[in-house]
Amino acid sequence: MPERKDETPGWLAVDLERALVTLSKPCEIKEVKVDRLTLRAPTVRDVRAAASASNGDDEQRETILLANLTETDIKDLEGLKLTDYQRLQAAYFRLVQDGGV
Incomplete structure (x- = not known):
């Protein structure tokens, strides 16, 4: 079933304070292998x-x-x-949109 635009994708968990982004593949951040990044609200x-x-x-x-x-x-x-960077961008826009998550 295609994803609706207003549905949160499976790789993203978001609330008013932060977004948790699951990466498509693990990567090294500060010399540590991670599969998720947390983005706090700006x-x-x-x-x-x-x-x-x-x-x-x-x-x-x-x-x-x-x-x-x-x-x-x-x-x-x-x-x-690039896919994972775009996930971070999408998470950012979810965090700053007016009207909540």
Whole structure:
């Protein structure tokens, strides 16, 4: 059965404070093999700090923000499979959408 747009995918668990993203395959984060990443809900401070550090580069701003929210290094996120990076992006948008999860 196809997934409806408003349904939460099986790889994502989300509440108002955080999202737990199951990766499509384990990867190394800070030299530890993991199969899930937790993304905390962003603050205004997080968004402003990432914007300031990125010097106007939108892709860099997003990577800085996701690294901060997952407490990982940018180089680790850049090493993720694209599918898994896109899962983090989707989790972020679930966390910031108006009207809850």
